[in-house]
Amino acid sequence: MGENTIDQTLVEKVQRGDKRAFDLLVKKYQHRIMNVLTRYLYNQEDVKDVTQEAFIKAYRALPTFRGESAFYTWLYRIAINTAKNHLVAQNRRPTQGLVDSEEAEQYEGAELLHDNDTPEHILQKEQVQQVVSQAFDDLPEDLRTAISLRELEGMSYEEIAEAMDCPIGTVRSRIFRAREAIDKKLEPLLKG
Numbered sequence: 001m002g003e004n005t006i007d008q009t010l011v012e013k014v015q016r017g018d019k020r021a022f023d024l025l026v027k028k029y030q031h032r033i034m035n036v037l038t039r040y041l042y043n044q045e046d047v048k049d050v051t052q053e054a055f056i057k058a059y060r061a062l063p064t065f066r067g068e069s070a071f072y073t074w075l076y077r078i079a080i081n082t083a084k085n086h087l088v089a090q091n092r093r094p095t096q097g098l099v100d101s102e103e104a105e106q107y108e109g110a111e112l113l114h115d116n117d118t119p120e121h122i123l124q125k126e127q128v129q130q131v132v133s134q135a136f137d138d139l140p141e142d143l144r145t146a147i148s149l150r151e152l153e154g155m156s157y158e159e160i161a162e163a164m165d166c167p168i169g170t171v172r173s174r175i176f177r178a179r180e181a182i183d184k185k186l187e188p189l190l191k192g
Contacts, residue, residue, distance in 0.1 A: 007071035014062050022062070026055055029072060032153075033079045039148060040083040050086050054079040073163045076153075080145075127189055135185040139178055146174035147182075 007028075013021035030051060037047045037054075058078050065074060136144060142164070149155045149163060157175075161168045 003072075004070050008067050011062060011065055011067065011071055014059075015065075022059055025071070025075075029075060030055070032072070033075065036076065036148075036153065037079060037083050039152070040080070041086070046086065050083050051079070053086075054082040057082060069162045070159065073155075073159055076163055128186065131185055131189055132182060135182040138185075139181060143174050143178040143181070146171055147178035150175050 007025065010021045010025050014025070033054060034047050034051050037050055038044075041047050041050060054075070058075050061078070065071070136147070139147070145164060146160060149160045150157075155163065157168050157171050160171045160175075164171065
């Protein structure tokens with residue numbers, strides 16, 4: 001049974017009044033949604049609050065969910081819109097790439113974070129990360145969203161097109177332009 005089929009079965013159970021089925025959906029997606037929101041919000045308390053608010057909104061909207069898109073794609077849209085509304089209410093701009101050290105330890109592959117490179121290599125990696133992060137922040141929102149969904153969320157072009165409500169060709173173009181902009185800013189650093 002595929003992910004979408006399992007999700008759709010759980011959604012149908014929730015729509016028939018089984019609240020425990022929604023708990024399963026929350027457990028399945030809460031960390032993924034929190035990771036997405038970390039790229040938009042300034043601190044972990046906001047991430048937790050907005051994640052909870054997004055799930056509440058999703059629960060309330062589930063009776064109207066028709067399964068035309070994957071559940072995660074639908075939930076992703078709700079979460080991003082909730083984060084944007086939160087930022088507007090706080091009169092702030094989204095931030096990108098913030099990960100606190102406790103959260104970093106929870107990532108799969110955290111052992112790779114404990115790296116015994118030379119100081120020069122560490123400095124170069126930090127510079128590359130800073131340039132990539134700044135280039136990412138400087139991207140227009142549509143390019144930033146497309147590249148995030150592809151590279152950080154691992155979504156297919158079809159899923160991204162659905163999440164962003166645009167044609168696949170537009171998604172491909174946005175991802176290409178985002179990669180090109182990031183590469184352009186990295187080029188001087190990598191040549192030196």
